[in-house]
Amino acid sequence: MRSQTSRPHHASTSAPIVRVRRRLLLRELSNPRLVVSHISPNWFASVMGTGIVANAAATLPLIAPQLHAFASVVWVVATVLLLGLIAASAAHWVVHREVARSHHRHPVMVHFYGAPPLAILTIGAGALLFGPDIIGSDAALTVALVLWSIGTVLGLATAVIVPFLTFTSSSVTDQSAFGGWLMPVVPPLVSAAAGAPLIPFLPAGEARLTMLLACYAMFGLSMIATAVILPLIWGRLARHNIGNSAAVPTLWIVLGPLAQSITAAIVLGAVAPVAVSADLAEFLGFAGIIYGIPTLGFALLWTALAIAMTVHTARRGLPFSLTWWSFTFPVGNMVVALSVLAFATGSAVLEVMALLSFVALVGAWVLVAVRTFNGSVIHGTLFLAPPVTADAGKPTAPSAPAA
Template structure:
C-alpha cells in the first residue's frame, strides 16, 4: 500500500499559484468574471488546507518540519497563501460579498500573513545558519512574504483616509519591501554561484529556480502600487525606475530558468509539488508588468503582460492537473 505523503507547508503553494491567476486576471480586459470564480475556488482551497492543518499539525510535527532543511523553506508558503486570498477578496471578491466585507477579510488575512511572514523571515534563515546546505531557489521562500505584505498593504492603504494612519501603513510597507529586497540581494548571488559551480542539481529541484522571479516580480508590483498612495516625494519615479530596471533582469532570469528547465525536461523532469514554483513567481511578473503598464502607458508593457498571463494560465492548468492525479 502506498504511504500517504506528509502534510507539509508546501501544499499551500497551490493556494499561492491559484490566487495569483485570479489577482493577475483582475487587470486583464474581459476576464474579471472568470478571475472572480478562480478566486472563489482559491478561497475554498485555503479554507480546506487550513482546516486540514489544524487537525494534523502538532507542535512536534511543526518542529520536525522546521528541522528538515528543505521543508523548512516552504514555511513561507502559508503566509503568502493567506495574503494572496486576501488581496483577491479586495480586488475581486467585493463584487460578490461587498466592499466592507472584502476589506475586513483582507485586513484579517494581511495582518496574520504579515506577522507569520516576518517570523519566517527570521526563524528559517536562523535555522539555516551553519547547516552547510546547498543554496537553491527555495531559500527565497521564507523571505518573500514581506514583499507580498508590501504589495497587499499598498492596496489596503488606498482605502484609508489621508492622515497619519495611511502614512504609517505606507511607511511600514516600504520597510517590509526592504526586508525582502535586501534578503533577496544576499541570497540570489549564492544561487547563481551554485549554478555555475555545481549545475542545477537534482531534476526535482530545478523548478525552484523560478522562485527567483517571486521577489523580483512582487517588488515591481509593490513599488508601483505604493506609488498610487503618495505620502512621500518621488514615489512614482522610484516605482517606474526601479520597476523597469528590475523588470529587465526578471526577463533575463525567466529566459535562463526556462532554458535550464527545458534542458532538464529532455532528460526527465519528475512531477513534485515544487512544480508550483512555475506558477506563483511567474504570476508576480504578470502583476508587476501590469503595474508598470498602469504607470507608463506603453504597448510594450501591456502586450508582454497579456502574453505572460496566457503562459501563466497554461502553467497553472498543467500543474493543477498533475497535482490532482499526482503523476
C-alpha cells in the first residue's frame, strides 16, 4: 500500500498577514496622548511669531490697507493657536504635573516663561487692529483690555520670578548667558507699547495719566534690565564664541527689546497729548524720536551680527527646533519699529526698510511655520521630551529633537 504523505496547506497553516496602517498624523508618536506630555513654555513663541506677522502688516506704510484681509486671517490663526496652547498646557499640568513643575528648574527653559505673556499681549494688541471688523468695536476693545491686563500681570511676575530663580541657581556660570535671558524681562516693554493705544479709551484725567506713567515705568523696567543683560551676552560671545548651534537662533531675541523700545517710545509720545499738558506731550513726542533713531542704529548693527553668526553656524549645521521662532517675533518688532519711525519722521528710506523687513519676516514665518507643522502635526517629534540639562557655556535650546 502506497503511503500517503500529507502536504501542508499553506492557506490554512501560515500566519495571517496583518497590515498596519500608518497614521497620517503624529507618525512618530507611539501614542497620540503624548502630544501633551511635554508642552513647555517655549511653545508660545509660535503664537508670538504668528501674531507679529499680522500686527506688522497692519502698521506697514503705503500698503497696510491692502494687507488688512491677510493680516486679519493670520491674527485669527494666532488667536486659535493661543487658545489651543492654553488648553494643551492646562492638560499638561493636570496629567504630567511633575514634568511641568520641572521647567522652572531647567537653566534654559525657565527663561521662556516670558513667552506666554508675550503671546497674550501680541494677540491683545491685534484685537484693536482686527477685532472691530470681526467681533465688533466694543467686544474688540474689551478683549484688548482683558488680554493686556492678563499679559501685563503675568509679564511683571516673570520679570521678578525668573531673574530671582536665576540669581539663586547654582548652575549659572559666566558662560550661561544667551539671548533667552531677555525673554522674561521683555513682556513689560510690550505692555508699554501695547498699552499706549488703550490710553485714549480710558476716562480722561487720572486714569489716562496713571496708564501713561505706568507704561513709561514698564519701558524703563525692561530697557534697564536689557542694558544689564546685553553686555553679558556680548561678553560670553567674545570670550567663549557662539557656542551650541541649536541656541544660535536665540541671538535674534536681542532685536526684540531694541525694536520694541523704539515702538514704545514713539507711540507713547504720540498719545501723550490726551494725558498730559501740551508742553510735556511735545517733549515726550520729541524724546521718542531722539531715542528711537540711535537705538535703531544699534539694532541694525545687531541684525548684521545675527545674520553673520546664523550663516556661519548654518554652514556647519543648524538643526531645526522651536528656537527657530526667534527668527520671527524680533524681526516683526523691527518692522513695526521702522514703520512707526517712518511715520514720525516722514522718512521714505525707513518706509522702504520696513517693507523689505516685512518681506523677510513673511519668508521666515512661512519657513518656520511649515517646519513646525511638519515636526509636530505630521511627525510629532516636536512633542517629545526636551533636554533636562544645559551644557554650561553652550546653552542647549529648549526644544524637542530636530524634525
